[in-house]
Amino acid sequence: MxxxxxxxxxxxxxxxxxxxxxxxxxxxxxxxxxxxxxxxxxxxxxxxxxxxxxxxxxxxxxxxxxxxxxxxxxxxxxxxxxxxxxxxxxxxxxxxxxxxxxxxxxxxxxxxxxxxxxxxxxxxxxxxxxxxxxxxxxxxxxxxxxxxxxxxxxxxxxxxxxxxxxxxxxxxxxxxxxxxxxxxxxxxxxxxxxxxxxxxxxxxxxxxxxxxxxxxxxxxxxxxxxxxxxxxxxxxxxxxxxxxxxxxxxxxxxxxxxxxxxxxxxxxxxxxxxxxxxxxxxxxxxxxxxxxxxxxxxxxxxxxxxxxxxxxxxxxxxxxxxxxxxxxxxxIYGTKGGPYAPNDVYAATRKGNYIFIHVFKQIDVLKLPALNGTTVKSVKVLGGSALRFTQADGLQVTMPGKLPNDNCTVIAIQINGNAEKLPVIKQLQ
Known part of the structure; x- marks a missing residue:
């Protein structure tokens, strides 16, 4: 006792x-x-x-x-x-x-x-x-x-x-x-x-x-x-x-x-x-x-x-x-920031096997640093049409002649792996 x-x-x-x-x-x-x-x-x-x-x-x-x-x-x-x-x-x-x-x-x-x-x-x-x-x-x-x-x-x-x-x-x-x-x-x-x-x-x-x-x-x-x-x-x-x-x-x-x-x-x-x-x-x-x-x-x-x-x-x-x-x-919701640090041209978020690039102003080509060991499967305007892209020297995306949203248009990049595990890249556009 x-x-x-x-x-x-x-x-x-x-x-x-x-x-x-x-x-x-x-x-x-x-x-x-x-x-x-x-x-x-x-x-x-x-x-x-x-x-x-x-x-x-x-x-x-x-x-x-x-x-x-x-x-x-x-x-x-x-x-x-x-x-x-x-x-x-x-x-x-x-x-x-x-x-x-x-x-x-x-x-x-x-x-x-x-x-x-x-x-x-x-x-x-x-x-x-x-x-x-x-x-x-x-x-x-x-x-x-x-x-x-x-x-x-x-x-x-x-x-x-x-x-x-x-x-x-x-x-x-x-x-x-x-x-x-x-x-x-x-x-x-x-x-x-x-x-x-x-x-x-x-x-x-x-x-x-x-x-x-x-x-x-x-x-x-x-x-x-x-x-x-x-x-x-x-x-x-x-x-x-x-x-x-x-x-x-x-x-x-x-x-x-x-x-x-x-x-x-x-x-x-x-x-x-x-x-x-x-x-x-x-x-x-x-x-x-x-x-x-x-x-x-x-x-x-x-x-x-x-x-x-x-x-x-x-x-x-x-x-x-x-x-x-x-x-x-x-x-936006439930995402992680990156893998690219925000700058005056874009910011990036990610979820699952997608990277979302939030584009702030009209540009002809979106140039992104290479993601080593990662292959891009598709690029499109979120909720819209597919966009042409190359991966020879980093990722280069041909942008629409007129952005769907003047304040911020989102581009969805599908990759062959988990985007949330990628390291942050702080290189600017």
Whole structure:
């Protein structure tokens, strides 16, 4: 009996240790990366001023004014189903909502912090409504969460511009609050991915990041987590906390070893700004294609207006991207980047025994470096006619006199082996 008790104690200790070192399953990370295209949504009371979320506090908007905006926040035209349908029609496979940004305001009714949406005239649980709409429409639901909070008295910094500091703050209390908020988010809304931000400020440490990571894993081991929970932001290594890299406002470099996702805005500002300049359809499509060609995901941001609607011009642009994906999506979803690195003429993706070349501009002949030991069986416009090609000196494809799509036309190259096993070639066109 005594031996049994000792065994059970050792088993319990061993299980607890294993749980404390929990990692996201590789299958969950792979499934996330296969999605390739998601919608980022930055939204909150600051839309009443049209300035940047969080960062305009104590800058364009005084702290007293900023922190009082929730009393007027009433996005009466918010429709979770329409937001999610906009994402789905754009060909997006997941949605990330800023449930809590650096200004500390919560878009869900919380028992932890009183500074939340239940105290606004709107009152409705925006996070819950989006989670429900995503589930109904088959979109993966994800949540953005900050690791800093300029509104919380326990956080030692109260301004993004270092004009105010609270030396009496308590990071242990702040981390416990964060754990409680995350427990609400995970148990209520069951997100597939958590997207953290705010790691750069001194009060946040790698140790806090690891503590939060393990807290999340105890609640739901399958959740994928970005690398901004820790201080290491450029590489995934022994100091990193999280599952994938997150280059911001730029397309990441081709990287076949580390999963990554670029977050980029459709306009210039993350939150809504009147008359903000919007990217052209060509830039939007080629941004997505170059990201996939580098083996990454694109998290494309919209900032809804103060009444809760996504601007119609942004909806129209996203619909145009969706139309392109209906034609060429098989060369984006579930693919790997390469084997050719993206350049100004084309990007490449691959799946099975196919290499997809995404051509950005009209050219007479597409010249590709040789793939040693590989024979090309056929070349055609994806969804269209066959093209003439030679393999004497690399691969040379005679292109159509007029590309079927001016923004990006996809050429499908069938080879005699597994394209996903080919090494990356970084030679330009």
């Amino acid at each position: 005594r031996r049994l008790i000792i065994f059970l104690c050792l088993f319990t200790i061993s299980s607890a240790f294993a749980q404390s070192d929990a990692k996201t399953p590789a299958a969950a990370i792979d499934a996330f990366m296969d999605k390739r295209f998601g919608m980022f949504v930055h939204f909150g009371p600051v839309t009443l001023r049209g300035t940047e979320i969080g960062w305009s506090r104590n800058k364009e908007v005084s702290q007293a004014d900023y922190d009082s905006l929730y009393r007027e926040f009433n996005p009466v035209l918010f429709d979770a189903d329409k937001w999610v349908k906009t994402a789905k029609d754009a060909g997006m496979k997941y949605l990330v909502i800023t449930a809590k940004h650096h200004d500390g305001f919560l878009l869900w009714p919380s028992a932890v912090s009183a500074y939340n949406i239940s105290r606004t005239p709107f009152k409705k649980d925006m996070v819950g409504l989006l989670a429900k709409a995503c589930k109904k429409q088959g979109i993966s639901f994800c949540i953005y969460m900050t690791v800093l909070d300029w509104h919380d008295p326990d956080y030692p910094i109260h301004s993004p511009h270092d004009s105010l500091r609270n030396v009496k703050g308590s990071m242990p209390r702040f981390v416990n609050t964060m754990k409680s908020e995350l427990t609400e988010l995970i148990t209520r809304y069951k997100p597939d991915m958590l997207w953290f931000d705010g790691y750069w400020e001194k009060p946040w440490t790698n140790e806090f990041g690891r503590e939060i990571y393990q807290h999340i894993k105890k609640l739901d081991a399958r959740i994928v987590i970005n690398n901004r929970l820790g201080k290491e932001s450029e590489k995934l290594n022994e100091n990193s906390v999280g599952d994938f890299l997150t280059p911001e406002q730029r397309i990441g470099n081709i990287n076949m070893l580390e999963p990554w996702e670029s977050c980029i805005t459709i306009c210039n500002q993350w939150a809504w700004k009147p008359n903000d300049q919007m990217k052209s359809l060509k830039e939007c499509i080629q941004t997505l294609v170059k990201t996939a060609g580098g083996n990454g995901n694109l998290l494309f941001n919209v900032g809804p207006m103060m009444d809760g609607r996504i601007e119609q011009r942004q909806v129209d642009r996203l619909n145009e991207m969706g139309s392109w994906l209906k034609r060429y999506g098989q060369a």
